[in-house]
Amino acid sequence: ADIISTVEFNHSGELLATGDKGGRVVIFQQEQENKSQSHSRGEYNVYSTFQSHEPEFDYLKSLEIEEKINKIRWLPQKNAAQFLLSTNDKTIKLWKISERDKRPEGYNLKEEDGRYRDPTTVTTLRVPVFRPMDLMVEASPRRIFANAHTYHINSISINSDYETYLSADDLRINLWHLEITDRSFNIVDIKPANMEELTEVITAAEFHPNSCSTFVYSSSKGTIRLCDMRASALCDRHSKLFEEPEDPSNRSFFSEIISSISDVKFSHSGRYMMTRDYLSVKIWDLNMENRPVETYQVHEYLRSKLCSLYENDCIFDKFECCWNGSDRQVEFLPLIVMTGSYNNFFRMFDRNTKRDITLEASRENNKPRTVLKPRKVCASGKRKKDEISVDSLDFNKKILHTAWHPKENIIAVATTNNLYIFQDKMN
């Protein structure tokens, strides 16, 4: 139940939320920067913990509904409180996280412990006043969006209008209004009339960061479809279809499985989008549908091991990817992309210099406050010193979830049970 299943910074980067397999959400808060300690940014400490989802049982199908949190998405802050959406396989919840550091004292009809006073004993009247108290962080569910998904929800994405959001399961995408819980609009439906004909499912979906009528969804066949909600109520016909032709020299029985897209993320400007499939990260220009503009190999040395990875189900692992943060919108192109791999390795690709680096998130191999040592995997042949051979990689240690602070070079990397926060070296 301690297995981390999602990681997400809020819009300011001050808060970092994680969801786990047990349905809990843990929020970390960055300490305010200490003027005297200018060599490091604030640390992240636990701010709030709450149980978001509970396990349920579907009596009709005799199946359990897992409480595992699949995704968390923050709303932009509008007032003192923070809001986030968290979802498991079937139900999305809007949570309000608020601070309480004062409480009223001096009621006329109530004692301090809450018991009601006998009105006849009241001889004078007084006005209650607020007195400071120890900070308390409360999380309360404000909306519950349920019963709209037959299949497992894999994505939620808040629209740039900050009023609506989409939720996507394997076969359908629904559009919700944040205030309305008893209704949602179905905007994509790829369920075939005859389920025996099913060959493709939706794997991820996201709204465009600037255009509130545009969204994309990716599929298990390696395609991305861009849809415009102004075109029709049901966006079954895409406006754009992004697909790279298959490389015939790499064809195998596993070609389709490794082409299945596990994550899709728009760049901050909305001009580009990034997709993650099993072996690579691809950057697409929204103006060019027939191939990506850049492709980065995450762990090409696994290509010859696909059969074993199929056997132990690792080939179905869904890795996420993320852009580096960007202070300036629109004009500034993100320069670095990050994604996870096995053996607690994660990779970063610098789009400008075309350099890449492999780092490891592990307590044994890295002391706190030391610079991470780059790692290298030896695919075949003679293994150099400090290199790790493919055969000794631990495939149970996978980094599926990573997040980048929206403004600073601080990253959050989740191994199976632990969360690591790294920052770049400041001089």
Next chain:
Amino acid sequence: MFVRGLKRKCFDGEEDIEGTLAGIKAIPSYNLQRQSLLDMSLVKLQLCHMLVEPNLCRSVLIANTVRQIQEEMTQDGTWQMINTQSTGQASLDRLVSTDILCRSSRDQAEEKHGPAYGTFNKDFEGDQAQDSSETMSTVSAVQAPRNLQNNVWEMESPQENKGNFQKSLDQIFETLENKSPNTVEDLFSEVDNSYYDLDTMLTGMMSNTKMGHCDSLETFSSPTNTASNSNCKSDLNDLDHIVEILVES
């Protein structure tokens, strides 16, 4: 094709390490590897039906892989039949293989998919004979997955789904229980060996996958006969629960 490339690699490796004779025995044929992949995929599809609703994406991808193998085997199968008919010696082998298959079918009460699992018969050492026995099995193997595919994701009609699921499970039960435990063990141990040849990586993974196969055997054979693989460390509570649910439906 992934297998051909790997076959060459395996051959090189084996020659260096073991004697030539041992090396030749260890090379799995492309058909054998493809059949292993098909069997493994079918097992994976069946194991999808656990306590929690199966991952639809995974099921679809596995089913597509099965379909792809089927199509290729159908094309190849036809090609193989034509090829073996042209040589006399080959036809003799085919007769022998038919005999073996018929022997196995005689043992079974209602045999439907027996030949599908008869390909790993140890009586055949020769490559060609093995090919022809596989040819005989491809037709029924093609039928098996199609039936199973129908049942994989009809989640919306639970009653019907349970009936179908139970039916397809019954077929698997029949097929497996009618073999002696040795044959079943051999079936999966053969698969394991062939994959050990395919890529000798991830020794940790290999032990895990062996456990995985053990798990599937436990699930299938527990209602019928006591499993011969008692050394599995699978979570018995989960398995009991699964069997309970299956039996109740």
